[in-house]
Amino acid sequence: DIVMTQSPDSLAVSLGERATIKCKSSQSVLYSSNSKNYLAWYQQKPGQPPKVLIYWASTRGVGVPDRFSGSGSGTDFTLTISSLQAEDAAVYYCQQYYTTPQSSFGQGTKLEIK
Amino acid sequence: QVQLVQSGAEVTKPGSSVKISCKASGGNFSSHAISWVRQAPGQGLEWMGGIIPIFGTAHYARRFQGRVRITADKSTSTAYMELRTLRSEDAAVYFCARTQTELWLQDYYHMDVWGKGTKVTVSS
Numbered sequence: 362d363i364v365m366t367q368s369p370d371s372l373a374v375s376l377g378e379r380a381t382i383k384c385k386s387s388q389s390v391l392y393s394s395n396s397k398n399y400l401a402w403y404q405q406k407p408g409q410p411p412k413v414l415i416y417w418a419s420t421r422g423v424g425v426p427d428r429f430s431g432s433g434s435g436t437d438f439t440l441t442i443s444s445l446q447a448e449d450a451a452v453y454y455c456q457q458y459y460t461t462p463q464s465s466f467g468q469g470t471k472l473e474i475k
Numbered sequence: 476q477v478q479l480v481q482s483g484a485e486v487t488k489p490g491s492s493v494k495i496s497c498k499a500s501g502g503n504f505s506s507h508a509i510s511w512v513r514q515a516p517g518q519g520l521e522w523m524g525g526i527i528p529i530f531g532t533a534h535y536a537r538r539f540q541g542r543v544r545i546t547a548d549k550s551t552s553t554a555y556m557e558l559r560t561l562r563s564e565d566a567a568v569y570f571c572a573r574t575q576t577e578l579w580l581q582d583y584y585h586m587d588v589w590g591k592g593t594k595v596t597v598s599s
Contacts, residue, residue, distance in 0.1 A: 362537075399584070401584075401585040401586075403520075403586075405520075409591075410570050410572075410589035410590065410591060410592055411512075411520065411570075411572075411586070411589060412589070413585050413586060413587050416575075416584065416585035416587075417585075422587065423587070454519065454520055456520075456522075456585070456586075458582075458583055458584050458585065461582040461583045461584070462508075462524075462525060462534035462581070462582070462583045463522070463534075463536060463537070464510070464522040464583060465522065466519055466520040466521070466522070467519070468519050469519045469520075
């Protein structure tokens with residue numbers, strides 16, 4: 362099974378500053394035949410279901426602001442929020458779907474506003 | 476606008492079963508997969524399994540094999556997840572989610588539409 366490890370577990374960032382969350386997979390999630398990284402990022406606010414922010418490691422979901430971006434390949438990935446807004450306070454999860462249909466999530470990273 | 480409407484909260488006893496429904500509206504139910512993800516109190520997300528309604532083929536996470544059953548009724552655009560032999564650690568919020576798929580590969584990709592969740596309490 363692929364284990365997804367996020368870092369840090371929590372972070373506090375000031376409004377307008379950049380926030381960076383890392384996700385590392387225990388094996389590559391890059392599928393060589395199509396050059397796609399089978400990785401997504403989700404945002405979850407209290408009492409709400411998750412919302413997809415990024416899929417295929419770097420494609421923004423519908424309606425996701427462009428301050429959210431995803432990067433990385435193979436085993437190391439990054440979610441960046443370029444200019445933090447108050448509404449970005451949430452828990453963020455990465456998910457690999459390389460082992461489809463099996464799938465696994467990272468443990469989550471709690472982002473707070475400083 | 477696709478929506479997934481889940482059934483209401485359940486209070487169950489250890490050793491019993493629970494069956495949760497997830498009704499889709501506003502989209503093509505059969506052209507995607509439906510995944511089930513659970514979240515224990517204060518914990519992270521855990522993929523349990525899914526189904527591709529057009530084929531009726533269900534897939535399960537290894538740790539739930541033999542204890543979970545996922546089905547779909549194309550005529551009502553509704554997916555179901557039944558979890559048997561409940562234990563206290565099964566207390567969680569259970570989400571269904573529309574999952575992008577490559578139908579001919581029966582692959583599951585990212586989840587782009589989620590239900591609001593169904594809270595399951597397990598208590599004697």
